[in-house]
Amino acid sequence: MAEEKANSYILSSPRQDAEAYSANFGAHRVGISPQEMAEYYSQWARQGTYDEDLSPERYRGPTLAADVIAQTYLHNRHSVKILDVAAGTGRLGTELHKQGFRCLDGLDPAEGMLAIARKKNIYRHLFCEFMPTENINIPKGDYDVIAVAGGMGEGHIPCKALREMVRITKSGHVVIVMREEYLDHVAEYKDRLEPIMLELEDQGLWQLLQRNVVPNYSFDNNGVIFLFKVC
Ligand SMILES: C[S@@+](CC[C@H](N)C(=O)[O-])C[C@H]1O[C@@H](n2cnc3c(N)ncnc32)[C@H](O)[C@@H]1O
Structure with a gap:
């Protein structure tokens, strides 16, 4: 299909x-x-x-994720510690930096993408790693915000990464922006991703604050923005 x-x-x-x-x-x-x-x-x-x-006319993931984070953190943005998961070439970091966020780390397994992100000089640390990580141990509650723009898809971030995102967030927020149709078209996510999100909520680990479907997220495809408050 x-x-x-x-x-x-x-x-x-x-x-x-x-x-x-x-x-x-x-x-x-x-x-x-x-x-x-x-x-x-x-x-x-x-x-x-x-x-x-994937210019901003064709792909809005980084701007949509940055806007949600900026709306959530109105004050003291310079000290909000953010991990950009699937940081790629640093597009989300660039948008966050424009909005006053300064404690930015990034994680992505594609070294070629990170090489471009590195040149932008906006991240404190860039980890060449898959989420969930195997080679580095991020301490529990290390970040205020975990942000994912465009990191979900076939062969991309697996469902089991959600629990790790909760673990490394300290009563802050997790933002995931992804193409809506992947919820159904990607076997890893179909009938699993949202049920696992709900399971984590039932376990009192986080609370869903927003689930917004937006048009023209990527080419002419809808996107979905999830915003969770980690408990
Ligand atoms: C469409 S790009 C998005 C990059 C960037 N966030 C942006 O919006 O431009 C998808 C990125 O997800 C990364 N990615 C895929 N699976 C991942 C995983 N398990 N952990 C971390 N990053 C992953 C890829 O390496 C790729 O750089």
């Missing part, structure tokens, strides 16, 4: 939009492994076309 939709978009769109859609689709092809996915993003970044292909 995702392939048919991609083909139809690619055939009916101007060349540059079609190429950008196709590049993005490659990172989400059905059955892609986490290692293949990370290598794909690294290559995409090294070609120098990621930021242009």
Whole structure:
């Protein structure tokens, strides 16, 4: 189904939009492994076309996530400690920095993407790692905010990462911005991601504050913004 939709978009769109859609689709092809996915993003970044292909006109993940965080933290933004999970080339960090946030760390398994993020000089630490992490141990309650923009998808962040996000957040917030259709189209998430979110709420670990569906999140696809308050 995702392939048919991609083909139809690619055939009916101007060349540059079609190429950008196709590049993005490659990172989400059905059955892609986490290692293949990370290598794909690294290559995409090294070609120098990621930021242009997913320009703000085509992909609004970073601005949507930054706006939710800015609306949640009106004061003392310089001291709010944020982990940008799936930081990529640092687009969310850039938006947060513009809004006055200064304690920014990033985590992403694609070194090619992080190489671009590093040059932006806005992150204190950049970890080349998958979430949940295996090679570094982030202390419990280390961050005020965990933010994910565009990090969910086929072969991307698995459901089990949610519990780790809660663990490393100290009574702050978790923000996840993702393409809405992945809730159904990605086998890892279908009938699992939202039930696990609910399970964590039933266990008193976090509370859902927002679940907003927004149009034109990525190309012409809806996005969904989840905002949780960690207890
Ligand atoms: C579409 S890009 C989004 C990058 C950036 N947040 C942005 O909005 O431009 C998706 C990113 O998710 C990262 N990613 C995928 N699975 C991940 C995981 N398990 N843990 C951390 N990052 C992951 C990829 O390496 C890639 O850089």
